[in-house]
Amino acid sequence: MAAISLASVPVMSFNTLLSSSSSSSLFPGKLQNLLIMGGYQRKLSRSVILNCSSSEMGPFSDQISLRQPHMSMMPPFGFTSDEAAMTKPSYKWRRVLLKVSGEALAGDQAQNIDPKVTMSIAREVASVTRLGIEVAIVVGGGNIFRGSSWAGCSGLDRSSADYIGMLATVMNAIFLQATMESIGIPTRVQTAFRMSEVAEPYIRRRAIRHLEKGRVVIFAAGTGNPFFTTDTAAALRCAEINAEVVLKATNVDGVYDDDPRRNPKACLLDTLSYQDVTSRDLSVMDMTAITLCQENNIPVVVFNLSKPGNISKAIMGEQVGTLIGGTCNSTAAKV
Secondary structure, three states, rough: OOOOOOOOOOOOOOOHHHOOOOOOOOOOOOHHHHHHHOOOOOOOEEEEEEEEHHHHHHHOOEEEEOOOOOOOOOOOOEEEEOHHHHHHOOOOOOEEEEEEEEEHHHHOOOOOOOOHHHHHHHHHHHHHHHHOOEEEEEEEOOOOOHHHHHHOOOOOOOOHHHHHHHHHHEEEEEEEEHHHOOOOOOEEEEEOOOOOOOOOEOOHHHHHHHHHHHOOEEEEOOOOOOOOOOHHHHHHHHHHHOOEEEEEEEEOEEEEEOOOOOOOOOOEEEEEEEHHHOOOOOOOOOOHHHHHHHHHHOEEEEEEOOOHHHHHHHHOOOOOOOOEEEOOOOOOOOO
């Protein structure tokens, strides 16, 4: 079968082809009317192949392929390939998971949620997403209800208390979502158990797709199971969505060798290994969370949320807070 390609006629559109005098020989009357009635006079999308096998076509039965021109992959005018690559900033991490504790959301503890704190988080995240960084967030609920603290009170068993704590994380997530969207950040909340009226259910592939589209995803309700902390949920979600680091935002500057509230001479530790955290029983994350990070080679950065710019610094690899299980860069990312 012979093939006739229109790629060699760059200025002739499909409409022109149908209306030209030569179309009567290329397309018989019945076929031409069928193409017009079928809507083929409209602009075609990427590729349309017409298999014409009618006997009316004679020996020139053919395939006609129309293709849009491909986008040029050449670098901008005046740049070499290496120079074009250097125009884009390089950051240490491209997809991160930010863990925000409930206590951090409470701010000065005057109320359960401090709007100034949520707005500060939203602005920090906005500055990061504009750089092309994909951000997911796990929120705690300790500012409203902590299950481990209430278990045993008035006959409340630990499982029920933990479920109440999960609901508290949903409250924080919805509040944080509203704050972010008020300054133009597209945000989605996904819960570990179904609450269809207020949030999406957690679906891994949907969450990754949201991130790829530049949206912020807030994971609420922990893991959906009692006896697991939101730190464990952060490590789990980080591994599931292939994030490169857990950024743990707290009310302190990082991890100290002693409690700085009791010991004024306590020193801030710049780096730690996973073994240091477990062997020295440092209260960074619970054992389940730190073990999960270790098994999946996920570094953890513990830093002070209240200091402006710390989130951006952590993402770009600058030394901020304490880095667990990774290598800290002392210089900012190069442009």
